Amino acid sequence: MTPSSAPLLRTEGVVRRYRSGASEVTALAGVDLEIAAGEIAVVAGPSGSGKSTLLHLLGALDAADAGRVLFEGADLGALAERQRTLLRRRRLGFVFQAFHLVPVLSALENVEYPLLLDGVGRAERRRRAAEMLDAVGLAARLGHRPDRLSGGERQRVAIARALVHRPAAVLADEPTGNLDSRTAGAVLDLLADLNRSLGTTFLIATHDAALIARTPRRIVLADGRIVADSGRAA
Amino acid sequence: MRFAWLALRNLARNRRRTATTLAVVAAGTLALVLTAGFVAYSFDGLAEAMIHGGLGHLEVAPAAAVEARGAAALDRPLEHALAGWEGLRERLEALPHVAAVGANLQVMGMAQGPQGASVSFVGVGAEPDRARRMGFEKKLRAGELLPETAPREGEEAALVALGLAGALGVAPGDIVTLLATDAGGSLNALDVRVAGLVTTGVQELDSRYLELHLAAAQRLVGAGLASNLLVGLDETEATGEALAAVRAAVAGEQPPLAVVPWTERALFYEQVRNLYRGIFWFLGTIVFLLVVLATSNTLAMTVMERMRELGTLRAIGTGRGQLAAMILAEALWLGLLGSLAGCLLGVAAIAGINRAGVKMPPPPGAVDPIDLRLAYVPEAFAGALLLMLAVLAVAALAPVARAVRLSIVDALGHV
Numbered sequence A: 001m002t003p004s005s006a007p008l009l010r011t012e013g014v015v016r017r018y019r020s021g022a023s024e025v026t027a028l029a030g031v032d033l034e035i036a037a038g039e040i041a042v043v044a045g046p047s048g049s050g051k052s053t054l055l056h057l058l059g060a061l062d063a064a065d066a067g068r069v070l071f072e073g074a075d076l077g078a079l080a081e082r083q084r085t086l087l088r089r090r091r092l093g094f095v096f097q098a099f100h101l102v103p104v105l106s107a108l109e110n111v112e113y114p115l116l117l118d119g120v121g122r123a124e125r126r127r128r129a130a131e132m133l134d135a136v137g138l139a140a141r142l143g144h145r146p147d148r149l150s151g152g153e154r155q156r157v158a159i160a161r162a163l164v165h166r167p168a169a170v171l172a173d174e175p176t177g178n179l180d181s182r183t184a185g186a187v188l189d190l191l192a193d194l195n196r197s198l199g200t201t202f203l204i205a206t207h208d209a210a211l212i213a214r215t216p217r218r219i220v221l222a223d224g225r226i227v228a229d230s231g232r233a234a
Numbered sequence B: 001m002r003f004a005w006l007a008l009r010n011l012a013r014n015r016r017r018t019a020t021t022l023a024v025v026a027a028g029t030l031a032l033v034l035t036a037g038f039v040a041y042s043f044d045g046l047a048e049a050m051i052h053g054g055l056g057h058l059e060v061a062p063a064a065a066v067e068a069r070g071a072a073a074l075d076r077p078l079e080h081a082l083a084g085w086e087g088l089r090e091r092l093e094a095l096p097h098v099a100a101v102g103a104n105l106q107v108m109g110m111a112q113g114p115q116g117a118s119v120s121f122v123g124v125g126a127e128p129d130r131a132r133r134m135g136f137e138k139k140l141r142a143g144e145l146l147p148e149t150a151p152r153e154g155e156e157a158a159l160v161a162l163g164l165a166g167a168l169g170v171a172p173g174d175i176v177t178l179l180a181t182d183a184g185g186s187l188n189a190l191d192v193r194v195a196g197l198v199t200t201g202v203q204e205l206d207s208r209y210l211e212l213h214l215a216a217a218q219r220l221v222g223a224g225l226a227s228n229l230l231v232g233l234d235e236t237e238a239t240g241e242a243l244a245a246v247r248a249a250v251a252g253e254q255p256p257l258a259v260v261p262w263t264e265r266a267l268f269y270e271q272v273r274n275l276y277r278g279i280f281w282f283l284g285t286i287v288f289l290l291v292v293l294a295t296s297n298t299l300a301m302t303v304m305e306r307m308r309e310l311g312t313l314r315a316i317g318t319g320r321g322q323l324a325a326m327i328l329a330e331a332l333w334l335g336l337l338g339s340l341a342g343c344l345l346g347v348a349a350i351a352g353i354n355r356a357g358v359k360m361p362p363p364p365g366a367v368d369p370i371d372l373r374l375a376y377v378p379e380a381f382a383g384a385l386l387l388m389l390a391v392l393a394v395a396a397l398a399p400v401a402r403a404v405r406l407s408i409v410d411a412l413g414h415v
């Protein structure tokens, strides 16, 4: 990465502590990280090492106790909630381990939802959502509700939802955690494809060894600190 | 608006709970429209009963008599009685909406039965032909009504109220002697044949009331006199319009005349009306509170159960206002659908009750049992619908506040 091109995502000495009663847990203890536009990276590390916490901060879902989180050069901590909402709606996409689809909406309607939020007209919404579902290989499942889809299919719908509005970055927290290894492999292929074809930046928190092995950039957390970053080493 | 459709879908999540909530809202709506229907029918029925029971729509009486006793008083003292009123009656009967104008002469005195029983009476000399044209109804319990033509001397007849007839010990065909003081202060007597027994519908009045032909009453207390003129209209709704027209027509009469609408004379009606209104507002408040309590609990539950999903929606860019709109829309759908169902049930229930012809015990002071009937009050239907929307909006306040304040990260971790 050349120093002149500003990174898409950047953290500077980020600290996040959780207080529960008298005890305090430091989930992130000073994280410095840069992710360039178009990168695909995994965040690895043992359970409790702070992977989810990091993704929440990068995704403008949570605020750091110290340090700064920058997205496209903007300090997320300095934004109003309304601006953070708009950022999430337009520039970011999320994929969760448990899919988190809206149960009463069809696959197509779930994918339409981010466009609905932004006031995109019905016809265009339908067209773009259908296109996106086609891109994740679900053209034949548009009218199905989540409860009538398999786990892998649900995660594809969730991926389509995360990408339909063409965000700059997609943050995925254990996207394969609820899938068997073959389905997980297919979902990973899909993410790699979309990274190449759309140029979307992907940051994936995972325990999945296969996923870690095949991704060029690996950021490893332990006790809230980055202990290895293959991207930096490279 | 964008969320109305999504909100409607959300109602299908837990169908049983949605159905229960809709049932609560519908029941509240039903209670309100039925009560309003009952109250409105009772108001109308009471008003019509009073008007056609002999009050008329308007009374034209000497201003001095009205001042002396008050607008609501039924008796108009003899010393102020009208003379030469026939021309005025002709003019009034020509006015729009006026069905007929009947002259009344009130007489008070002692009545003596054939066995010598002596009871004080209040009587009215009326014009049966005008009374018929005004739609007045006599509640005849025995014998027959008075003939419409004026009786010849010595052939006077009377309708005697049940209580008075009992006290006098008379039946139709018997002769009663009436004693009364005339306008000049001398005591006159008149023998009348009991034509029929009637009830006024009011127990206290029944013990003293009798009715004569106007001509017979005039023979007793003064030729040509009338205590007042009663104006009967073709429809009660025209009262305001006719009041203005009649007032304009009598302006400048000497001695001055007052025109009193039935609403001012029927004090009892106003009291019943206020009582019913109080009951209606009381019930409305209770329904409001009950439905708020019942629905706010369910709405809170639907939000609590969906915390993780709501957190997800916020994570993927749903604004706080949008989330609030979605939950409010769910509540308003419940209010709208539930109250529409309640209105439909209301229409069906009113039709059913009216067809069934249920009898109710007589109201206090009245004699006859009344039919339980309900009116369709469009305002009550619209009002109940709006009230239910308001109820659900109020019930949604706490759940909306909860959803708006949720921490996204906590909600995502919610299980």
Ligand SMILES: Nc1ncnc2c1ncn2[C@@H]1O[C@H](COP(=O)(O)OP(=O)(O)OP(=O)(O)O)[C@@H](O)[C@H]1O
Residues within 6 Å of the ligand: A018, A019, A020, A025, A026, A027, A045, A046, A047, A048, A049, A050, A051, A052, A053, A054, B410
């Ligand atoms: N809301 C919270 N309240 C208190 N402590 C928290 C909270 N969220 C996370 N933590 C703590 O912060 C630390 C990091 O948690 P985090 O969820 O980021 O780990 P993770 O790497 O995602 O773990 P996993 O692989 O199990 O998902 C853990 O010790 C966790 O117990």
Ligand SMILES: [Mg+2]
Residues within 6 Å of the ligand: A051, A052, A053, A173
């Ligand atoms: Mg995690």
